[in-house]
Amino acid sequence: MSAPRSRAPLEIHDVDDLLRDLGLSVYLFVIIPKGFFPQQDVGLISATSEANQDISFADMKRHQEELGKIVMADPDVANDRHEYRRQRQGR
Secondary structure, three states, X not given: OOOOOOOOOXXXXXXXXXXXXXXXXXXXXXXXXXXXXOOOOOOOOOOOOOOOOOOOHHHHHHHHHHHHHHHHXXXXXXXXXXXXXXXXXOO
């Protein structure tokens, strides 16, 4: 069994680095804009549904309407909106 290794004493440049990093962190915290996220819940959730490429427009519309009924069954949902688009090939 070997003797435990002793730690090297803290040197002045280590303390300088620590203080510099701490100061920089505080400075960045103060100057970085805080508006990245809304301050309140806007109550909007967006979702996308996908199907096989060979589905007809009528079938996709029917599936979307069924999804809308499932979403509207939740008492916390006030309304929903459907948008039907066909994706172009090769995108």
